[in-house]
Amino acid sequence: MAFEPPQRLVRALGEVYGDSAARDWLDRLPGIVEDALARRDLRAERVVVPGGRSSVVVLVRDREERAAALKLAPPSAAPERELAALAHWDGWGAVRVLDASPGPGLLLERLHTEVSLRSLPEAKALLEAAGTVRRLWVDPPGGHGFASVAERTAGQAEAMRAAKDAESAGLVAAALAAREELVGSAPEELLLHGAFRQGKVLAGDRTPWLAVGPDPVVGERAYDLARLARDRVEDLVATAAGASVARRRVNRLADSLDVDRERLRGWTLFRAVESGTRALAAGRRQDGELLLEYAGWL
Numbered sequence: 001m002a003f004e005p006p007q008r009l010v011r012a013l014g015e016v017y018g019d020s021a022a023r024d025w026l027d028r029l030p031g032i033v034e035d036a037l038a039r040r041d042l043r044a045e046r047v048v049v050p051g052g053r054s055s056v057v058v059l060v061r062d063r064e065e066r067a068a069a070l071k072l073a074p075p076s077a078a079p080e081r082e083l084a085a086l087a088h089w090d091g092w093g094a095v096r097v098l099d100a101s102p103g104p105g106l107l108l109e110r111l112h113t114e115v116s117l118r119s120l121p122e123a124k125a126l127l128e129a130a131g132t133v134r135r136l137w138v139d140p141p142g143g144h145g146f147a148s149v150a151e152r153t154a155g156q157a158e159a160m161r162a163a164k165d166a167e168s169a170g171l172v173a174a175a176l177a178a179r180e181e182l183v184g185s186a187p188e189e190l191l192l193h194g195a196f197r198q199g200k201v202l203a204g205d206r207t208p209w210l211a212v213g214p215d216p217v218v219g220e221r222a223y224d225l226a227r228l229a230r231d232r233v234e235d236l237v238a239t240a241a242g243a244s245v246a247r248r249r250v251n252r253l254a255d256s257l258d259v260d261r262e263r264l265r266g267w268t269l270f271r272a273v274e275s276g277t278r279a280l281a282a283g284r285r286q287d288g289e290l291l292l293e294y295a296g297w298l
């Protein structure tokens with residue numbers, strides 16, 4: 001199969017993991033794909049584009065012509081954590097693993113990659129998202145190796161403290177203060193998706209909607225909802241009532257899933273500011289300013 005990694009993946013890997021590390025894996029990726037196909041006796045159909053920001057997905061068929069999806073991610077993205085979380089959920093609210101044998105890549109059930117919750121009207125999308133993420137919030141497996149929310153956000157907090165953007169200094173301080181209070185009083189320790197948003201929920205045949213692409217972490221539900229709360233942020237910022245709509249959305253999400261409103265507001269603030277400052281540092285000024293404007297509304 002002639003293989004070219006999607007440009008979205010090339011750009012994102014360079015930002016998150018560093019240009020040299022990303023380039024090394026991307027240079028080896030065609031061989032990795034061919035090895036993964038050969039080990040499982042799979043036939044490639046096509047690469048999903050534009051695809052994700054941390055992995056490549058190849059639509060495949062096995063020797064019996066059954067459809068599946070082969071997902072490959074660099075070691076720095078810790079694909080073993082994703083496998084552990086998906087295996088624990090075992091298809092409950094999330095895509096199912098078809099083959100967990102050693103070797104590169106995850107073989108997953110085929111979903112409708114072109115249809116995510118973002119294809120629905122916003123109110124319907126949020127309703128379906130809430131129903132999906134609720135299924136994922138289960139006790140983590142015994143002896144798990146997942147990081148806690150406190151551990152994951154500690155490194156992010158350090159990077160935010162090192163940011164030198166004077167315009168965002170007030171928001172950074174507020175976000176860091178919110179995090180300190182939240183991690184010191186976490187009410188629960190559940191297995192979380194970690195990167196949940198509308199684009200991470202795809203249409204399926206086994207059940208209408210299934211989550212994909214977890215970056216699993218253990219902590220409280222409010223943390224998992226915080227990224228969902230700012231979905232379609234560009235639409236919010238474009239409207240005159242964006243600030244009030246954003247605050248109402250946080251409250252509705254919290255109430256619909258029995259999550260404390262202030263804890264969800266705090267994690268939404270932290271995660272928006274963290275993403276915004278990281279975007280600014282990477283030179284994506286428009287994205288960064290959009291996220292910080294949203295954070296200022298909270």
